[in-house]
Amino acid sequence: MKRSFPLRRWAVSELEERRGERWAERVGALLDEGLRVVTAFARSEGTDVIATALLQSGDGELELVRGRLDRAHGYHSLTPTHPAMHCFEREMHEQTGLRIGAHPWLKPLRYEGIAASSAMGAHPFYKIQGKEVHEVQVGPVHAGVIEPGAFRFMCLGERVHHLEIQLGYQHRGVEALLLKGDARSKAQLVETIAGDSSIAHGLAYASAIEALSGLDADPGLERGRAIGLELERVAMHLAGLSGLAGDVGFLQGATTWGRLRTTAINTSMRLCGSRFGRGWIRPGESRASADGALLEVVRSNLALMVRDTATVNDLFLSSATVRHRFQRAGTLTHAQALDIGLVGLPARACGVELDQRAYGLGVYGEHPMERTTEASGDCWARALVRIREIDRSLSWLARILEGMSSLDAVRRPVGELAAGQLVASLSEGWRGEVVHCLETGADGRLVHYKVQDPSLRNWFGLALAVRENDISDFPICNKSFDLSYCGHDL
Amino acid sequence: MLKALRVLRSQGDQFIGDLRGAVPTGHRGRPVIGAAPCPDGCEACVRVCPTAAITADPVRIDLARCVFCNECALACPEEKIVFTPEPRMSADRPEGLVVTADRPTPTPVATSEALRRMFGRSLKLRQVSAGGCNGCELELNALANVNFDLQRYGIEWVASPRHADGLVLTGPISSHMAEALQLSWDAMPEPRFLVSFGACALSGGLYADSAELDRSFLSRFSPSLLVPGCPPHPLTFVQGILDLLGIR
Ligand code: SF4
Ligand code: SF4
Numbered sequence: 001m002k003r004s005f006p007l008r009r010w011a012v013s014e015l016e017e018r019r020g021e022r023w024a025e026r027v028g029a030l031l032d033e034g035l036r037v038v039t040a041f042a043r044s045e046g047t048d049v050i051a052t053a054l055l056q057s058g059d060g061e062l063e064l065v066r067g068r069l070d071r072a073h074g075y076h077s078l079t080p081t082h083p084a085m086h087c088f089e090r091e092m093h094e095q096t097g098l099r100i101g102a103h104p105w106l107k108p109l110r111y112e113g114i115a116a117s118s119a120m121g122a123h124p125f126y127k128i129q130g131k132e133v134h135e136v137q138v139g140p141v142h143a144g145v146i147e148p149g150a151f152r153f154m155c156l157g158e159r160v161h162h163l164e165i166q167l168g169y170q171h172r173g174v175e176a177l178l179l180k181g182d183a184r185s186k187a188q189l190v191e192t193i194a195g196d197s198s199i200a201h202g203l204a205y206a207s208a209i210e211a212l213s214g215l216d217a218d219p220g221l222e223r224g225r226a227i228g229l230e231l232e233r234v235a236m237h238l239a240g241l242s243g244l245a246g247d248v249g250f251l252q253g254a255t256t257w258g259r260l261r262t263t264a265i266n267t268s269m270r271l272c273g274s275r276f277g278r279g280w281i282r283p284g285e286s287r288a289s290a291d292g293a294l295l296e297v298v299r300s301n302l303a304l305m306v307r308d309t310a311t312v313n314d315l316f317l318s319s320a321t322v323r324h325r326f327q328r329a330g331t332l333t334h335a336q337a338l339d340i341g342l343v344g345l346p347a348r349a350c351g352v353e354l355d356q357r358a359y360g361l362g363v364y365g366e367h368p369m370e371r372t373t374e375a376s377g378d379c380w381a382r383a384l385v386r387i388r389e390i391d392r393s394l395s396w397l398a399r400i401l402e403g404m405s406s407l408d409a410v411r412r413p414v415g416e417l418a419a420g421q422l423v424a425s426l427s428e429g430w431r432g433e434v435v436h437c438l439e440t441g442a443d444g445r446l447v448h449y450k451v452q453d454p455s456l457r458n459w460f461g462l463a464l465a466v467r468e469n470d471i472s473d474f475p476i477c478n479k480s481f482d483l484s485y486c487g488h489d490l
Numbered sequence: 491m492l493k494a495l496r497v498l499r500s501q502g503d504q505f506i507g508d509l510r511g512a513v514p515t516g517h518r519g520r521p522v523i524g525a526a527p528c529p530d531g532c533e534a535c536v537r538v539c540p541t542a543a544i545t546a547d548p549v550r551i552d553l554a555r556c557v558f559c560n561e562c563a564l565a566c567p568e569e570k571i572v573f574t575p576e577p578r579m580s581a582d583r584p585e586g587l588v589v590t591a592d593r594p595t596p597t598p599v600a601t602s603e604a605l606r607r608m609f610g611r612s613l614k615l616r617q618v619s620a621g622g623c624n625g626c627e628l629e630l631n632a633l634a635n636v637n638f639d640l641q642r643y644g645i646e647w648v649a650s651p652r653h654a655d656g657l658v659l660t661g662p663i664s665s666h667m668a669e670a671l672q673l674s675w676d677a678m679p680e681p682r683f684l685v686s687f688g689a690c691a692l693s694g695g696l697y698a699d700s701a702e703l704d705r706s707f708l709s710r711f712s713p714s715l716l717v718p719g720c721p722p723h724p725l726t727f728v729q730g731i732l733d734l735l736g737i738r
Contacts, residue, residue, distance in 0.1 A: 110666075111666065112702075113701075113702075119666075120666050120669075121669065140667070140670050141618060141651075141670050141673075141674055143649035143650065144647075144649065145617040145619075145627055145630050145631045145647055146619065146627060147619045147622060147624055147627060148618075148619055148620070148667060148670065168666055169664065169666045169667050169670070170619075170621050170622075170661075170664055170666075170667070171621075171664055171665075171666055171702055172621045172661075172662060172664050172697045172700055172702055172703070173697070173700040173701055173702035173703075176700070176701065176702075177696075177697070177699065177700055180699070185538070185540065187559075188540045188541075188557055188559045188561075188696055189540065189696050192623040192625065192696055192720070193623070194623065194624065195622075195623030195624045195625030195626070195628075195721070196623075196624045196625065196628060198625075239628070252494060252497045252498070252501075255501065255504075255635075255636050256497055256500070256501055258635045258636060259501070259504045259635065259636050259637060262504075262632070262635065262637050266514070266516075269514065269515075269516045269517055270515065270516040271516075273516060273517065273518035273558075273560065273573070274517075274518060274558075275517075275629075275723075276625050276628075276721070278557075278558075278559065278625075278720070279518065279559055279560050307500070308500045311493075311496050311497050311500045312497050312500070314493055314496075315493040315494055315496075315497050318493065484624065485624075486621065486622070486623050486624060489664075
């Protein structure tokens with residue numbers, strides 16, 4: 001069996017190093033040909049900056065463009081012609097000081113490495129002028145049990161004209177910590193990059209480490225991990241729906257989806273000891289296990305979720321007040337989604353056919369997973385995608401468990417990491433694609449670890465979606481995207 | 491209407507009746523350390539611990555640092571360490587969280603007479619996440635769901651620190667959040683108290699070595715309740731707060 005998600009390994013010495021503008025030209029040319037940018041990142045090497053862009057074709061194949069740029073000279077920004085590059089260029093500039101000419105706004109993503117909190121407080125928010133304009137500041141501490149981030153609304157009356165999102169409050173130095181010590185022992189840290197996506201990040205990390213150490217895909221590993229991933233998706237989609245329901249006063253939804261999430265996470269706990277799937281995945285390992293009796297418990301939990309979600313979904317979908325609140329609120333168009341490089345759940349809610357599980361690889365070849373898309377791009381569409389993805393994941397789980405007499409933990413030895421290699425490893429978490437890129441130096445130690453949570457790209461989608469909406473609809477717009485602050489801030 | 495009734499019937503009663511006594515099956519909770527001596531020079535558990543929570547010979551685990559990853563238990567050649575489903579392990583001071591073979595349980599939380607009198611029948615909590623990964627935040631949110639239903643004791647989350655009696659801190663305190671945390675605390679009227687929830691808040695956890703933290707807040711204010719875990723199980727918090735407030 002192959003790996004279940006796109007993953008590719010390159011020998012660094014065989015990569016063509018493009019100089020200066022030629023790097024950006026090549027990236028631009030591939031984007032014009034219809035490839036999609038997955039990530040772009042950079043690190044310093046003396047006065048040079050090593051830039052790497054990862055692109056994906058429609059059939060899931062990964063391509064790499066490598067460059068060596070002079071920090072002071074840099075290159076001409078791709079963002080004006082390819083807006084999806086905006087966050088990557090901002091991050092490259094912030095992390096290396098690379099000059100990127102004519103980028104519309106190299107706003108820092110997270111004020112990395114600047115100790116004083118006052119740097120955050122002094123952030124120059126975008127301003128609009130006029131007698132009718134008023135501004136509303138929310139955060140960094142929000143009015144709920146939730147992570148921090150700052151939102152500045154520029155409003156005309158009750159209408160949001162523009163929203164600027166300023167993040168960085170959660171920056172904990174994840175990438176720097178990942179470079180310390182043995183790269184093979186970072187699973188616990190990886191599980192907390194975005195703590196509600198422990199499996200999605202853990203899976204991308206473990207696959208990357210295995211590829212670097214020359215360990216081939218193993219059917220037991222692939223199956224065990226995918227079970228964890230789909231349970232995580234079900235649990236977090238239920239949590240999101242419960243939150244959305246609460247925000248519009250649909251209390252039966254809030255309580256029923258909420259307790260069904262308890263069933264989902266307690267199922268993970270029975271299998272691996274943690275309600276968040278922590279300890280399930282390690283390089284070379286899938287630790288979740290169940291004997292026949294426990295598998296029966298898992299199956300009956302799945303059946304209960306199928307039955308009770310159907311009942312509450314039925315009520316939700318036929319409720320006029322719910323429709324009234326969600327339809328045409330926070331709309332993004334298909335074109336906007338493609339332009340800004342939206343990924344995952346909100347992209348599929350705009351009709352974008354993007355899901356890393358849909359390439360028929362590994363366990364998703366054995367048990368295919370259809371893409372779930374909706375066309376309307378509003379809060380309603382994002383809720384529908386979640387409802388249907390829960391259904392599909394639950395029936396997928398039932399299929400994969402069918403006839404299984406036990407779920408066995410798998411342990412394969414992981415050797416030293418090969419020197420001078422670059423690996424790009426993806427997974428599809430409940431929010432969208434998770435990307436881990438690891439590069440080893442001549443001694444086999446990591447020289448670069450780039451982590452990307454889907455939230456990095458999708459926060460900008462939220463900012464666009466609330467334009468010309470009533471400010472009172474912001475909570476449901478925000479909840480419908482359900483993005484990670486710490487996943488963005490790292 | 492029929493559909494609503496159908497949901498109501500499927501919902502049934504979901505609350506956990508005995509929050510104090512409940513033990514979550516399968517949960518990796520409080521470790522139990524065996525009394526057998528360690529083989530000479532063995533440091534297998536120490537080497538695999540990601541947070542320097544464990545020391546060997548005699549084995550000693552600091553639950554303020556532990557992320558309950560089970561690595562030490564798997565590494566120990568003598569199988570001396572076993573994680574049990576037991577959620578009860580909050581403490582009211584850091585020393586109370588160290589467990590050994592001789593001291594198998596953390597020091598129980600003592601009831602604070604002052605807090606009991608003020609907040610024993612009504613407690614409003616404000617949560618501040620300062621670098622929390624959303625694991626702790628989700629478990630704190632779960633306290634208000636239909637299963638844990640902490641409101642039954644008059645304990646509730648509030649939106650503003652102005653309305654809060656206690657601040658529940660999660661996360662290792664990223665330097666960018668240090669100021670907002672202090673401002674939230676300053677906005678709370680006296681009397682007030684602090685709860686540290688999760689390994690990050692208690693010790694920096696997996697982020698203790700990060701250069702991007704500013705934990706000076708904790709050198710100025712000490713928590714009245716320490717709740718270990720990564721994230722802690724909601725029951726670990728429930729049992730700790732009920733003890734602290736003297737709620738039977
Ligand atoms: S379970 Fe706790 S003590 Fe054991 S290795 Fe993990 S963090 Fe360290
Ligand atoms: S203690 Fe663990 S779960 Fe809680 S915020 Fe820290 S890493 Fe996340």
